[in-house]
Amino acid sequence: MQAYDVGGELGKGQWGTVFRGKRVRDGLRVAIKRVRAGDPVEGVNFQVLREIKMLKGVKHENIVELVDVVPQEEGLNMIFELMATDLEKVLYGTTPTEAEIKGYAAMLLEGLAFMHAHFALHRDIKPANLLISFEGILKLGDFGYARYLADENCHMSDQCCTLWYRPPELLFGASEYGFGIDTWSAGCVLAEVGLKHPLFRGETDLDQLAKIFQITGPPDETAWPGVSSLRKYIRFSKNDNPLTVRTLLNNARLAPDFVDLIVGLLSLDPKSRDSAVDALDRPFFTALPRPVARPPRKHL
Amino acid sequence: MSAPRADLERSDTRWILSTEELANSPSRRDGIKAEDEKKKRRQTVSFIEECGKKLKLPKLPVVVAETYLNRFYGLNSFKAYDRFVTAQACLFLAAKVEEKPIKLERIVVECHLVRYESRKRPLDPGPTKNNPDYVAAKNAVLEAERVLLYSINYDFDILNLLPITHFESLLRKLKDSGVRDDQPF
Numbered sequence: 001m002q003a004y005d006v007g008g009e010l011g012k013g014q015w016g017t018v019f020r021g022k023r024v025r026d027g028l029r030v031a032i033k034r035v036r037a038g039d040p041v042e043g044v045n046f047q048v049l050r051e052i053k054m055l056k057g058v059k060h061e062n063i064v065e066l067v068d069v070v071p072q073e074e075g076l077n078m079i080f081e082l083m084a085t086d087l088e089k090v091l092y093g094t095t096p097t098e099a100e101i102k103g104y105a106a107m108l109l110e111g112l113a114f115m116h117a118h119f120a121l122h123r124d125i126k127p128a129n130l131l132i133s134f135e136g137i138l139k140l141g142d143f144g145y146a147r148y149l150a151d152e153n154c155h156m157s158d159q160c161c162t163l164w165y166r167p168p169e170l171l172f173g174a175s176e177y178g179f180g181i182d183t184w185s186a187g188c189v190l191a192e193v194g195l196k197h198p199l200f201r202g203e204t205d206l207d208q209l210a211k212i213f214q215i216t217g218p219p220d221e222t223a224w225p226g227v228s229s230l231r232k233y234i235r236f237s238k239n240d241n242p243l244t245v246r247t248l249l250n251n252a253r254l255a256p257d258f259v260d261l262i263v264g265l266l267s268l269d270p271k272s273r274d275s276a277v278d279a280l281d282r283p284f285f286t287a288l289p290r291p292v293a294r295p296p297r298k299h300l
Numbered sequence: 301m302s303a304p305r306a307d308l309e310r311s312d313t314r315w316i317l318s319t320e321e322l323a324n325s326p327s328r329r330d331g332i333k334a335e336d337e338k339k340k341r342r343q344t345v346s347f348i349e350e351c352g353k354k355l356k357l358p359k360l361p362v363v364v365a366e367t368y369l370n371r372f373y374g375l376n377s378f379k380a381y382d383r384f385v386t387a388q389a390c391l392f393l394a395a396k397v398e399e400k401p402i403k404l405e406r407i408v409v410e411c412h413l414v415r416y417e418s419r420k421r422p423l424d425p426g427p428t429k430n431n432p433d434y435v436a437a438k439n440a441v442l443e444a445e446r447v448l449l450y451s452i453n454y455d456f457d458i459l460n461l462l463p464i465t466h467f468e469s470l471l472r473k474l475k476d477s478g479v480r481d482d483q484p485f
Binding site for chain 2: 041042043044046049052053054056057069071074076147148150156
């Protein structure tokens with residue numbers, strides 16, 4: 001750890017503390033995530049392993065860079081590039097312009113498209129995990145749930161994604177799922193950016209489904225073939241006046257091409273959901289104003 | 301930490317050792333003969349193989365664990381680190397990395413059985429899991445895991461680098477070019 005000067009504390013997570021720091025050699029500003037690796041029961045934390053596995057050696061403009069891993073006594077220091085803020089803070093602490101919003105949307109989808117092209121799932125896309133650099137570049141962060149897509153017929157856990165951003169197939173207990181889980185979360189994030197409040201705010205798994213179907217109407221075998229054979233499928237009764245996501249967003253005065261983008265990401269059936277690449281092809285990104293990345297006005 | 305660490309500068313070829321490096325391995329410098337080192341590698345890899353079967357692990361994490369082991373003893377001497385403890389740490393880590401985590405207790409108990417089978421002396425954790433022999437075995441694996449992580453320089457996403465992965469894609473290409481494939485792969 002002599003290679004780094006450790007500064008003040010930035011925050012505390014589930015399994016460690018994050019400090020501000022500087023690389024002695026060149027003054028690079030870093031965030032040091034110090035984790036207790038020596039868990040007396042199960043050794044080095046599973047999530048820490050995942051994060052190192054997925055991020056080590058990866059360089060992409062929209063993925064947070066893991067600069068180094070340094071052991072220390074019973075623990076580990078994960079050295080990340082220091083980021084200025086995150087999308088949650090930008091969204092609720094400042095007023096990003098339309099062009100900046102478009103930039104964030106493009107950068108989020110670029111990051112996901114890169115991961116998906118490498119058969120990797122993030123599995124915890126939410127505003128707080130979308131970090132923003134001092135230059136205003138959005139980068140996917142927190143890879144504690146990320147993994148490679150399992151082979152066919154190999155089960156993956158349905159216990160991932162923060163509840164409000166969790167797609168219906170996970171809530172129905174699907175164990176074979178794909179890139180659609182990240183794009184659903186991305187759709188929820190973008191809707192939240194437009195609405196300035198989370199789109200579906202459930203309190204339990206069941207309530208989350210209810211909140212989604214209140215707006216979309218419940219799925220059936222025509223709209224989503226195979227839905228009724230999912231492990232935790234429950235039939236929801238039809239509500240009288242489904243609003244649709246489109247009308248909800250239109251009522252909030254979002255630009256029509258922005259609404260198209262979000263609606264494409266929020267299809268209930270994961271098979272007909274837009275991929276990150278599809279979404280990047282939407283007219284939203286070629287219409288004016290052009291997407292921009294500007295330094296955030298407030299820092300951590 | 302006293303264990304040597306992989307050279308950070310040689311990124312891609314870090315794990316491909318030259319003939320000289322192989323001839324001058326840490327075990328060799330520690331007075332272990334070439335044949336003996338080879339034999340120890342072979343035995344320890346088959347120990348991992350056996351334990352993997354006993355633990356009902358899929359092939360993938362087992363192959364990854366074997367690779368960790370070979371890398372570890374490319375940098376460390378067999379005299380300095382107990383190979384059976386290291387082997388357990390390799391399995392423990394590979395199972396987590398390949399998304400098939402196994403409770404440490406199972407690893408310690410099952411691997412003990414494989415190691416001492418002929419002597420028929422199972423390792424009983426005890427009702428409160430505080431049998432001193434069990435606790436010592438468990439702690440040894442936990443410590444070995446940390447040394448292992450450091451030695452292999454946290455490079456544990458190695459699937460794309462394994463010969464089997466290249467072999468598999470080669471077989472696919474053969475198959476695509478019309479070569480008959482009677483055996484399921």
